[in-house]
Amino acid sequence: MSRGMSKCRITNTAPAARESEATTFGDHASSSRGSSEPNAxxxxxxxxxxxxxxFSREAHxxxxxxxxxxxxxxxxQCNYCNRKYDCANESRPGVASHRLTPDQALRRAMAVANEVPQLSVVGIAGPGDACYDWRKTKATLIPIAREIPDVKLCISTNGLALPEHVDELVDMNVGHVTITINMVDPKIGTKIYPWIFYDGRRYNGIDASRIxxxxxxxxxxxxxxxxxxIKVNSVMIPGVNDExxxxxxxxxxxxxxxxxxxxxxxxxxxxxTFYGMNDQRCPTPSELIALRDRLEGDTKVMRHCRQCRADAVGLLSDDRAxxxxxxxxxxxxxxxxxxxxxxxxxxxRERRAQTLEARGAAIPVSGPSDELLLxxxxxxxxxxxxxxxxxxQELQIFSVCQKGIGLIGHLKIDPYCLGGWGEEATLNSIINALxxxxxxxxSQIGNGPTNKLARRGVPATGAYGGSYIEQAIDAHYSAVLHHDASAPRLETHFD
Structure with missing residues (x-):
């Protein structure tokens, strides 16, 4: 299956999100118009x-x-889960191409640690439940902690078997745990979970959700x-648990x-899945962003999730499994x-340089407070x-106004330029999405796509190639508000 751009798969924003995004930003605003993540x-x-x-947008x-x-x-059993399905291009929790033994897992961890210098975290996210399949989880994490002591350890779990293993997690120096929690009202839980298996028996309905x-x-x-x-994951299911x-x-x-x-x-x-076979719709990008905005507060709201596979390897934006x-x-x-x-x-050193550059580039901005760009x-x-x-292979979508710069989503796309020639249909689908x-x-863009984008009202520029993202956005936004004639020109060449 190719990486399409169906409504259920895109994790980007849309113009409909402007109003909510203009008043509430993500958990990591930056540059001269916002405070950076660590300060608070x-x-x-x-x-x-x-x-x-x-656990950190900047770290990803x-x-x-x-x-x-x-x-x-x-x-x-969750109504949105089917771990039997697997596609190499599918990014979905619970999906894995191959199950590993603990010995194989150690071999793979050692190989990745030696070849991927960016590696900082090793975790177990299934493809079932790390706490329920505890013997294998423990047999994997203990030797990894011994052989690769400089990486962090974490697990993901549905939480049902979690309490009985918390002390062991502490002993093994597991510092981060993700729990999937989709409800706190068992009545709503009955619409999500058909059954659970706990303490040697199977429970259904309200009893299952209550436990x-x-x-x-x-x-x-x-x-x-x-x-x-602790990070809590929740699946937004319209009409079931969204509110x-x-x-x-x-x-x-x-x-x-x-x-x-x-x-x-x-x-x-x-x-x-049950939901897939019964026409349960996915949330729209604007619905997802609006809900995240409503949740913003003392608890950080994650906005850079890729809904990773259970065998993912590499940067969140570049799976090398x-x-x-x-x-x-x-x-x-x-x-x-x-x-x-x-x-x-x-x-x-990069982080220190970026911080110094941001401080040195701070520009007092004056302009309409509701001016917002995507x-x-x-x-x-x-x-x-x-x-x-x-x-x-993906685009990061940012919003910017006087309150700050925020990452609000990612749009997975297929590269259209292959071996010196472009795939017209792929380019058109990207332009439609933008x-x-x-x-x-x-960093670079040719005249052809630049002109096509311009005809659709989306100017493009390669003038900020190599710059820090937030600094490039900051510079452009300041130029827009000040009508700066020295700002990079967004030219088009219609033939």
Whole structure:
């Protein structure tokens, strides 16, 4: 299956989101018009999230994660889940091409750690439940902690079996846990979970949801008491729990969750899920953004999630899992941490340079407070404008106004420029998806796509190539408000 741009898969924004985005921004505004993420946090929290791509939007630009698919057994059934389905281009929780034994997982972790200097986190996210399939989870994490001690360890779980393993998680130095919590009202839970398996027996209906809810809250509280950082994932299901997630957010915030990640339901019929087969619709991008805005507060709201596979490897924007198939890995490997340490020192210098550049480039802005732009950016990572438009596999969508710059979504696309020639149909689909945005910023772009975009009302520029993303957006926005004649011209050449 190719990476299409169906309504259920796009995690970008749309012009309809402008009104809500103009008044409420994401958890990580930056540049001269906003405060950066670390300023509002305690030093201990900053240390925990600074290189964890799932717990920090800024960190995901620099650091990679690896999910090891060692835990296939699951103790609940969700109406949005079918772990049997697998497509190489499908980014969906619970999906994995191959299940690993703990020994295979260690081999893969060692190989990735030696070849991917950005690696900072190793986690277990299924393809079932890490806490229910505990024997395999534990047998995987203990040797990894011993052999690769400089990487962080984390797990994802539905929370049902979590309480009985919290103490062991602490002993193994697992510092981050993600719990999927879709309801705090068991009546709503009956619409999401047909059954659970707990304490040796199967429960259905309201009893199943009540037990799941109680165990999730207990596990969350136990983790918070022990200083483990918690991210709560919730699947937004229109007409089922979309409004109810406001209550979920309050419950998890009161019990110590650090971050709340609301993900859009994926319910394509081809996946064979209950929702997919019964025409349950996905949320629209504007609905998702509006809900995230409503949740913004003391608990961070995640806006950079890719709904990763259970065997994902690499940066969130660049999955390299296919490069590390078990059949291609060396039989034995030793930990070579030199590349990782050198990379982390480089990133520290990059971050310091970016902070200094941001301070030096601060521009007092005067203009209409409701002036807001939606800007698409092509990037390979590192927080810079460094990808050719024709080679991009995703676009990052930012909004900017006087209140700050916020990342509000990602749009996966297929590269249209291959081997010196362009695929017209692919280009047209990308242009259709960008219609309504105010600007495209990329490192390079040809006259052909520039002119086509311009005809659809989307100017494009390659003038900021190599710049930090936020600095490029800041410079352009300031020029717009001041009508700066020295700003890069967005020219078109109609033949």
């Amino acid at each position: 946090m305690a030093p201990a929290i900053i240390e925990k999230i600074k290189d964890h791509p799932c 630009l620099y650091f990679a994660r690896m999910h090891l698919a060692v835990a296939p057994a699951c103790n609940i 799941l809810h109680e165990r999730q809250m207990l596990g969350l509280e136990m983790l918070a008491e022990r200083g483990i950082l 109810h997630l406001i209550d979920v957010n309050k419950w998890v915030k009161d019990r110590g969750a650090f971050m709340h990640n609301v993900m859009p339901l994926i319910s394509e019929p081809t996946h064979g 296919n490069e590390f198939k078990i059949s291609q890995l060396p039989a034995e490997a030793t930990n070579d941490s030199g590349k990782r340490h050198a990379y982390r020192k480089l990133i520290e 800007i698409a950016v092509t990037t390979k990572g590192g927080g810079r404008v460094n990808e050719h438009f024709g080679h991009a 219609e309504g945005l105010d600007l495209l910023i990329c």
